[in-house]
Amino acid sequence: MNKYVYILCLISFCQLNAQGDFDYKRFTKAMCAPGFHGRGYVGGGDSIAAAYIARSYAQMGIAPISDNYFQSFSFSVNTFPDSCDVFFSGQKLIPGQDYVATAASSGTCTKSPCNPTFFYSKFVSGEEFLEIITKGDISWFDLKENDILIVKNLNYSLDKSRNISYLISQYAQFKPIIELVNKKFTWSVSPIAHGSTHLQIQSSSLLNQTNGQEISINIHNQFIKNHKARNVIGIIEARKKAKATIMLTAHYDHLGRLGSETFFPGGNDNASGVAMMLSVAEKFKNKPLRNINLMVVAFAGEEIGLLGSKHLSEHPVIPLDKIKFQLNMDIMGSGEKGITAVNGRIFKKEFKKLQKLNKKMAAVLTVKARGKAANSDHHHFTEKGVPGFFIYTMGNNQNYHDVYDTYEALSFSSFEGLSSLFEKFIRKL
Template identity: 40%
Template structure:
């Protein structure tokens, strides 16, 4: 072989070898750095799909989600605490299981079907309503006369064929709004109420029904035309649901336990056509909970790790309340608890509720973040009763509630979808949380 041939051959061999190394390294990096976000995205997509019905109270959505989580816990090798992954409990809830249709009958005899969740919203504590709503907009000055609510309603509806009243609080000053807070609920004691509004709707879930329905109507649909309504509401006095609990024992037997929590319930359906997917709130946190369960199942710690997916959060933190009143393991053995709720973005970092209270834990979290260059910002907040950590905090369990911050403003509306989530920091959040748990032993237990 001539020299140039031999050199050329070596060069090609090197090239091939290096190329393989490059490909192998690239494959490794890709699978390593993208595996969390891919798995999390897939789970969020499933939890947000129509077949989960918004993980609420129509078509068994909450129980479908619970079965999905229990199955994930089993697949990842988590143990049951007791006979099942479920901790069952029940509460009253108002549901909208069937019809929810709104048709505006215009003066030219044309009709316009309103989009539920976009043009019109039913207040969560509304009863059924079947009929044509003819509403009178109550002049704001009438709200400040010395009459009783009943007299105001009667006067507003006097004379014509009005069967309901509307209030238009757009452009009303914030001080006046404060005074009038809840006025629609008082009116609903006597007649159906329309609240005229602009901007995004925010839905919720209630455990009771009012005497009359309250409808929120976008101003561009509120020209005074009658609205033909078919709305089925059903109060379930004893809706049965369940927290989902999985356990990973420590390498060596101990009582000391780290707890991760996330609520999996959302608002469910408003009729058979409309549902609230709850992507950010809280399919995102539920998926991260399962991703962490996967990690700690493969990498057991010096403490046990308990995972709790709560039901009934949106109706008033009921799943976590039930758990703290009926703990499956002693609350005093909880080394630290981290609650994940709203976990789908992170472009603007995270906020840590209780971060200002458990300062040394917060310092550890920020030190890890600085060292590993993960999130752009970690903000500390004080005490707040705004998610499932609350009942644990009340019982003296050291805890954080962490939520992500970013441009996504979809909250309790039909746009809180899988598609609208950025998943910007899933990998970094995963790294931050597991590094925090791995280093938590450097701190003294309070």
């Protein structure tokens, strides 16, 4: 920067210099790093992410909402902290790729270090399983001691397959069970734990699908009764006396770890959304709104049931009737096929504004509207009368709640355009 530009920059509060300082790719990559443990409940992952986000707020000059950035709350969660080994007929299966312990599964042991438990395979079709379970007499499975039921939930209609899955999870309350699947894993995180072990295995990962094969399972689960999580809340004050607040939100938690080898990076969901939130916030830090404060909230506990946003909606740091609008961003890493605004059909005036702006700015191909949906952190605020959108990108990236949702898989195809679109939209509200 030459001297003349530097002086100009000082006069204009260094906007030229400050704009674009936030490196959204670097931020997203850091959030997906192994040291963040999938921003869940093993290795302090969510807490590490919260501290990193608070540091990013501070670096950007976003003020804490009170004497610090954090709003704490707690919940119970089932975790898989270390041992997670499964061998089928001597062949090692890879967690996240070949198999998952379902989120509510118990392990084969609850205290580390664990020793493997040995089972023998007993395959049944989904049909047979349904029939016997519906009759209510599981002796029909004819299980010998140490046999484990492996239900082939393959190639059924969506409804039937869901029904089989549901009944398998009921069975897992009492006895260990394996569900064989041939669709991608969609993992989650659970506030409860079943009484027994419940695995899903990819059918293609088991070469020898015959009865009597030895299965060794060594999975340790730890049920945490009172996990303390933190929403990270900052504020960018209006230039003049504020009449209202606009809320920018994105959840930072993800699914965490499945044993010491495997973690779920949550690149698209939702490292990308927090990055988008900060990218938009930076623009307002450089040029705040005249009469409206901007509250910036990174929510914890979304994946376990929208718990962070529920907590803030029930313990608001500013009165909810002073919130003019909420823009919630979840899954911001693609955009080749446009974006969708949940609540777009409810808040029609605002939706038209967003569409019109996009037409002018050509940020993405399409802006679609949906009705209400309880699928992200806007929900509890919408239900309490706060207008808002939940926006997600649509594109080629189909990795969702699996180990493939990595930083490297993100295209960021519309990121910068969307960041500018959201800025303009907020300025026009």
